[in-house]
Structures are given as structure tokens and as C-alpha cells.
Amino acid sequence: xxxxxxxxxxxxxxxxxxxxxxxxxxxxxxxxxxxxxxxxxxxxxxxxxxxxxxxxxxxxxxxxxxxxxxxxxxxxxxxxxxxxxxxxxxxxxxxxxxxxxxxxxxxxxxxxxxxxxxxxxxxxxxxxxxxxxxxxxxxxxxxxxxxxxxxxxxxxxxxxxxxxxxxxxxxxxxxxxxxxxxxxxxxxxxxxxxxxxxxxxxxxxxxxxxxxxxxxxxxxxxxxxxxxxxxxxxxxxxxxxxxxxxxxxxxxxxxxxxxxxxxxxxxxxxxxxxxxxxxxxxxxxxxxxxxxxxxxxxxxxxxxxxxxxx
Amino acid sequence: xxxxxxxxxxxxxxxxxxxxxxxxxxxxxxxxxxxxxxxxxxxxxxxxxxxxxxxxxxxxxxxxxxxxxxxxxxxxxxxxxxxxxxxxxxxxxxxxxxxxxxxxxxxxxxxxxxxxxxxxxxxxxxxxxxxxxxxxxxxxxxxxxxxxxxxxxxxxxxxxxxxxxxxxxxxxxxxxxxxxxxxxxxxxxxxxxxxxxxxxxxxxxxxxxxxxxxxxxxxxxxxxxxxxxxxxxxxxxxxxxxxxxxxxxxxxxx
Numbered sequence: 001x002x003x004x005x006x007x008x009x010x011x012x013x014x015x016x017x018x019x020x021x022x023x024x025x026x027x028x029x030x031x032x033x034x035x036x037x038x039x040x041x042x043x044x045x046x047x048x049x050x051x052x053x054x055x056x057x058x059x060x061x062x063x064x065x066x067x068x069x070x071x072x073x074x075x076x077x078x079x080x081x082x083x084x085x086x087x088x089x090x091x092x093x094x095x096x097x098x099x100x101x102x103x104x105x106x107x108x109x110x111x112x113x114x115x116x117x118x119x120x121x122x123x124x125x126x127x128x129x130x131x132x133x134x135x136x137x138x139x140x141x142x143x144x145x146x147x148x149x150x151x152x153x154x155x156x157x158x159x160x161x162x163x164x165x166x167x168x169x170x171x172x173x174x175x176x177x178x179x180x181x182x183x184x185x186x187x188x189x190x191x192x193x194x195x196x197x198x199x200x201x202x203x204x205x206x207x208x209x210x211x212x213x214x215x216x217x218x219x220x221x222x223x224x225x226x227x228x229x230x231x232x233x234x235x236x237x238x239x240x241x242x243x244x245x246x247x248x249x250x251x252x253x254x255x256x257x258x259x260x261x262x263x264x265x266x267x268x269x270x271x272x273x274x275x276x277x278x279x280x281x282x283x284x285x286x287x288x289x290x291x292x293x294x295x296x297x298x299x300x301x302x303x304x305x306x307x308x309x310x
Numbered sequence: 311x312x313x314x315x316x317x318x319x320x321x322x323x324x325x326x327x328x329x330x331x332x333x334x335x336x337x338x339x340x341x342x343x344x345x346x347x348x349x350x351x352x353x354x355x356x357x358x359x360x361x362x363x364x365x366x367x368x369x370x371x372x373x374x375x376x377x378x379x380x381x382x383x384x385x386x387x388x389x390x391x392x393x394x395x396x397x398x399x400x401x402x403x404x405x406x407x408x409x410x411x412x413x414x415x416x417x418x419x420x421x422x423x424x425x426x427x428x429x430x431x432x433x434x435x436x437x438x439x440x441x442x443x444x445x446x447x448x449x450x451x452x453x454x455x456x457x458x459x460x461x462x463x464x465x466x467x468x469x470x471x472x473x474x475x476x477x478x479x480x481x482x483x484x485x486x487x488x489x490x491x492x493x494x495x496x497x498x499x500x501x502x503x504x505x506x507x508x509x510x511x512x513x514x515x516x517x518x519x520x521x522x523x524x525x526x527x528x529x530x531x532x533x534x535x536x537x538x539x540x541x542x543x544x545x546x547x548x549x550x551x552x553x554x555x556x557x558x559x560x561x562x563x564x
């Protein structure tokens with residue numbers, strides 16, 4: 001087993017999905033909004049980035065447009081796509097409570113997934129786009145590119161973490177938690193709960209979308225099968241493992257899950273059958289882990305560690 | 311024209327007329343009690359005034375401004391404070407955070423939250439919050455989470471949360487339920503003090519001993535309408551009120 005490579009992969013994937021977990025933690029852990037369609041914002045960012053930065057379609061390609069724009073434009077475009085997507089999905093649904101919001105966000109994500117999967121003319125459908133360029137691939141000569149990229153993803157995660165922590169520790173974060181605890185009490189002290197909901201949705205979704213662009217850089221693939229509800233569930237499991245309501249907990253959760261997945265992946269299987277079994281066992285083990293954590297909540301104390309001014 | 315005018319207000323839930331053509335006025339600075347048997351429409355009336363329900367007919371005016379049709383958060387910002395029959399507070403936040411979350415803070419927009427330019431406001435509010443928590447008997451519990459409080463303490467926290475907003479009119483729905491006798495007398499003193507300072511206070515209460523000693527004016531509600539109103543002594547002697555409480559069709563006697 002190549003440990004250096006394992007660490008690089010864990011840091012890269014953990015940082016990318018870590019951002020998505022932080023986004024979900026802001027939406028659910030702090031503001032109490034159950035978003036079961038997180039993958040949609042991640043995918044919207046990824047696909048927008050691809051369509052903005054790819055060369056125009058040729059020969060067998062059918063994707064709708066390739067604008068050949070610089071990487072940074074694609075990255076900002078991804079963020080913007082996240083914002084637009086949050087506006088379109090958030091506006092009609094955020095008045096819904098609890099499980100209704102969960103169902104509609106899940107449905108939105110499924111519709112979007114179904115769209116990228118079946119609409120050949122959007123992004124080649126199931127074939128997707130492969131062999132995509134990675135930014136600064138040729139300029140990075142002084143260090144292994146994968147190490148450089150892991151560091152970049154980690155830097156992105158740290159920035160998002162610091163921004164979110166600053167909000168969580170401010171009166172704004174306090175208002176979000178008040179909204180989660182007792183909306184009626186917040187309304188009767190004169191605050192517009194709907195404004196907070198929509199703002200949090202609009203503010204956080206672009207970060208999930210930017211993480212989508214990072215994911216494209218990492219995988220070099222834009223395939224519908226990478227953007228299924230499984231991403232949503234992994235992020236949810238991670239958040240519950242680490243303890244929702246705590247950004248630190250969210251990160252512990254996602255890194256635990258990613259380490260676990262990558263360890264299983266790193267096992268050198270000699271037969272395909274063994275690998276298949278391992279994949280099944282991995283899913284079952286994640287489920288078991290979730291039950292164990294829900295029962296004993298080993299990190300729940302983290303959520304209470306924060307204290308604001310007072 | 312009173313400070314708060316209720317004029318011909320009705321509200322039905324299915325076939326039940328919870329509030330039926332109810333009218334009365336509340337003069338500025340009064341300390342007014344509402345009594346009546348269960349289901350008389352007292353809490354519904356509070357929900358109508360605070361905008362949680364919209365009436366089918368009638369008008370509710372605060373200092374001449376129509377409240378009907380406005381969302382509850384706007385009515386709250388117009389100066390109305392209220393508590394609930396079942397106390398509602400922010401359960402995972404500390405008592406201090408509960409207080410701070412109840413005032414409008416400049417740190418409640420995203421940009422200020424990121425820039426951090428809300429600290430001086432926060433310091434000033436924290437001081438006032440400490441004072442008010444002391445007043446309602448929660449002085450030593452500022453750092454405890456609200457879900458660690460007893461039912462009575464939660465009620466006091468809810469009152470304090472409203473007071474820190476400096477409302478011009480305060481509606482209290484059964485403030486003494488589950489509150490210890492010691493805290494009840496503290497609450498009565500507090501309300502008398504607020505009344506002396508000119509705050510208009512409306513209290514729904516089943517604890518008649520507490521209420522009739524506290525207020526100067528009582529509105530008796532039965533079946534969604536005002537049966538009678540007057541000073542506590544008159545109400546105590548009124549046979550219609552006694553009948554209403556005993557379920558002898560006090561509404562017909564009116």
C-alpha cells in the first residue's frame with residue numbers, strides 16, 4: 001500500500017467533500033433545513049465549470065456548449081450556477097417544513113440527475129465528458145501535481161471553514177440556531193425567518209458548487225454516475241457521525257468516512273469478486289457505523305464546545 | 311380611541327367560532343386581565359392581535375395602525391411583545407444567547423457578521439440582558455441552556471426575552487402556570503413596575519387570585535365574545551361571571 005498516495009487522496013477527497021459537509025451543516029446543523037439534494041448544487045457547479053471551460057463540441061460530442069473560457073471564469077461560473085440553482089430550488093420550497101423540504105430537495109436533485117443522465121445534448125448524457133484538463137497541470141513542476149492539488153483543495157476547505165465559523169459565531173449564526181430551535185419565538189421577536197432561510201441557502205450553495213468544480217479537477221470526469229444521491233448520503237452520514245451543529249464535527253465526520261472508503265479501496269484485491277464483496281461490505285459497514293454513532297454520539301460534546309460572547 | 315382597538319373581530323376554525331364579533335379597547339398604559347373558561351377564545355384573541363391568525367372580519371388597530379393583514383414579525387417590530395401558553399424559547403441556546411437573539415442586532419446581516427462590526431452593540435445588550443435576567447430570577451443561570459430550565463423558569467425567560475426588546479404593549483398568556491409562588495410574586499412586582507413605567511400589559515390568566523390582585527380592569531370572555539368587563543371587585547361579585555365559570559350558560563345571561 002502506498003501511504004503517501006493514500007494521504008494525498010484522503011486530503012483531496014476529504015477537503016472537497018468537506019466543503020459540501022460544511023454547507024450541509026450550515027443549512028441543517030445550524031438553520032435546521034433538511035436538504036436531501038445537496039448533490040444537485042455540487043453537480044450544478046461541476047457541469048457549469050465543464051461547459052464553460054471545454055472546447056466547443058466536435059465529431060461525436062453532443063454537449064450543448066463549450067466556451068473555452070479560462071479556469072477561473074469557470075470556477076466563478078460554477079459558484080454563480082450554485083447561486084442560481086439555490087434561488088430556483090429555494091424560492092418555492094423554503095416555506096416547507098422538515099420532511100416536506102427533505103422530499104422536495106431530494107426530488108429536485110433526482111430530476112437534475114435524470115436530466116444530465118438522459119439529455120444527450122446537455123453534456124453527452126451517460127457518456128459524459130472525460131479526460132478534462134486540470135488547472136496549472138504544466139506549470140507545476142516543483143512538486144508532484146497530486147500533492148499540489150491536495151494542498152489547493154485543503155486551502156479551499158480552510159477558507160470556507162473560516163468564513164462559516166465567523167458567521168456561526170456571530171449574531172447571524174445565533175439567529176440561525178434560534179430559527180432551528182423555535183421559529184415562532186423568533187418571529188414574535190420581530191425577525192423574518194424566511195429571509196434567514198433563503199439567505200443561508202443562497203449564501204452556502206455556491207460553495208458546494210465550487211467544490212463541484214474542484215471535483216472535476218480531481219476526477220477529470222464529468223459523468224452522471226459521479227453525481228448520484230450517494231454523494232448526498234455520504235455527506236449526511238459524515239455530518240451525523242461528526243455531530244451536526246459543529247463545523248469541526250462535520251470535518252471530523254467527513255474525514256472519517258473518506259479514510260474508511262479509501263482504506264477499503266487501497267486493499268489489493270486479487271479477484272474482481274473479492275472487490276465486489278468488499279464494495280458491498282463497505283456500504284454495510286458505513287450503515288453500521290452510522291447506527292453506532294447515532295446510538296452513542298461520541299462527538300456530540302463538540303457541538304456544545306462553542307461559546308459566543310456573553 | 312384606545313391604544314389597542316379590537317373592533318368586531320371574528321375567527322372560526324371549521325364550524326367552531328373561536329372568537330365571535332369581539333370588541334373592546336385597551337387604553338394606553340393600562341394593565342388589563344382576561345379571564346374566561348377554557349375555549350373562551352382568549353388565546354385565539356392573542357394570536358389574532360399578534361398576527362399569527364388572520365381574522366375573518368373586524369379590525370385590530372395599534373395606535374391607530376391596522377394590524378390585520380400584516381405578518382407577525384412586522385407586528386412585533388411595531389412594538390408588540392407576547393408570550394405563549396406553552397413557553398417558547400431557543401432550547402439549545404444559553405439564557406444569555408436567548409436574550410441576545412431576541413433583539414435586532416446589526417450582526418444579523420451576513421456582511422456585518424463577516425466584518426464583525428457588531429461588538430459594541432453586543433456588549434451593551436449583554437449588560438441589559440444580565441440585568442433583566444436578574445429581574446426575572448435567572449441571574450445565576452445566564453450560561454445554562456434553556457432546555458435545562460424548569461417550566462416556570464422558561465416562562466420567566468420568555469418574559470425577559472420580550473422585555474429586552476422594549477415593547478410598547480405586552481401580551482402574556484398564562485404567565486403563572488408552573489411558576490413557583492416566590493417567582494409569581496416577583497412577576498407581579500415586575501408587571502406593576504412596568505405598568506408604572508407606562509407599558510400597556512394584557513394578561514390571560516386562570517389563576518384568578520393572582521390576576522384580580524394585579525390588574526385594574528378585567529375583560530371576561532365566554533364563547534368567543536366579551537361577556538362583561540369592569541374592575542376586579544365588580545367582576546368578583548358578578549353572578550354572570552360565576553355562572554360562566556360553572557358552565558350555566560353565562561353567554562345567554564348577557
